[in-house]
Amino acid sequence: MNCLSINLRGVRSSRKSDWIKGLKTSYGIHFLAIQETKLQASETFRFNQFWGRAEFKVAVVDSQGRSGGLACLWSPAVFRCVDTYYNRHFIIVSGFLVQSGCKINLVNVYAPNDAISRRGVWMEIMGFRNSLQGLWVMMGDFNDVRDESERMNSEFVEANARAFNDFIIAAGLVEYNMGGGNFTYISDNGKKLSKLDRFLVCLGFRENWPNASVVALAREVSDHRPIVLSTVQSDFGHIPFRFFNSWFEFPGFLEFVLQNCGAFQFAGPGDFALAIKFWWLKDKIKS
Template sequence: MNCLSVNLRGARGDRKADWIRGLKTSYGIHFLAIQETKLQDSSSFMFSKFWGRAEFRIAVVNSTGRSGGLACIWCPTIFRCVNTIQNRNFIVVSGRLVQSGCMINLVNVYAPNDANGRRALWSEILGIRNSIQGLWIMMGDFNEVRDSSERMNSEFFEANAEAFNQFILSAGLVEYNMGGGSFTYISDNGTKLSKLDRYLVCLGFRERWPNAAVIALEREVSDHRPIVLSTVQTDFGHIPFRFFNSWFELPGFYDFVIQKCSTFNFSGPADLALAIKLRWLKDNIKAWLTVDKVNMDGLYCSKKSRLAEIERVAEDRM
């Protein structure tokens, strides 16, 4: 079962829908968790824009004013829901994997900004965790870090991190190493970075899928990076895309590829790391080529207009 979690900072906008739908298709996503939908009336919103034409089920929590809002979308042929618990700061979707019958609980979390609110949330989620059987996956924007290395250029509060770590320990949860980058959030001015988004799974889940992978994807239309949890060991996404040697003749392309390769981090089996790296590199190259095409088209149009102007002036002087 592959999961995608992302804080969208507002679900409206065709660009956001196209972006998420593309990720859903590329990474074979079966469960989508969205934080900060900012939808006060989710019932009237067309969530199919994120999922495509395939069948889906959904659980939502409306925003309070323009703040918050959660949505969970899943594939009913892979996961059959039997119960949901909805709260302002989380949604618990409990059910069974269709193929194996395994009971699993998926939690979409959007934690409050204030420390006291987060501690109350940890306590509430822990109570639910201890009262429901099955495997557990908790995902989303926890608005908290576990140690000082997960913040850059922003204040670190050890007491808050300790409370978060104590919750994780008490709930019997663990993390997979995250590939693709060290941080998931960047401030609007680009100076502050933090790892606020993550997956936490129970020990039983990790024992069942020891080679599962978590990877942070590139940001496009949000200040948070989407993160993917994949339990698929043999195929992480689509086959590699067609590559043209002529791309190396584009100014800056070679240096871009070398720079991106040097920043990739992943801890896990070598074959899985290679598959994830190729998928990640493909997405980065596609984005770079898109920007380069826009720049080249703009330059071409500018030169074309300049040439037309020169020809017009030449004609006037004849």
């Protein structure tokens, strides 16, 4: 199961929905967690613009004024929801993986800015953590860091980090190493950086998927970078077609390849971008 989490600072933008839909397709996303939707009447909003034509289910918490708001979208062919629990600062979608029948609780978190309120949210989540069976995956904008190295040019409060770490330990959660960069939040002026967004999983989840990966992607239309948790390993299979050097003897072929290589654009890790570029160029050549 592949999960994508992003603080979008509002969802009413075609550029944002096109960006997220592209990431959803590129990374094979089965569960999408959006924070800060800024939607007060989410029942009238068309979330399919983020997901595309494939079937999906959705759970939302409306914002209060222009502050907050959460949305979860998922593929019912991969994850079957049984119960949903709503809070202003988090949504818990509880169900099971269709293929394996594994019970799992997926939590979309948008923690408040106020430190005391955040600690209250940790306590509320702990209540569910202690009462619901199954594996746990928590994702989102936790608005806190775990140590001083996760902030740059912004204030680090040791007491807040200690409270956050105490919650993580008490809940029996761990993290995968995050690739793609050390920070997920970048201020509008580009000077302040923090790791506010993350995935926290229970030990049972990591035992089931020890080779899962977490990657922070490039930001485009938000001050937060999207983060992806992937348990489905990329497999590009056999080479789909053969390329012969003699093709370069065809008039205009080299110019065609160079022109298309120069036009390719993709936001993501370099190794994945290269694989996508080869796939894209292959289609151009075949057509």
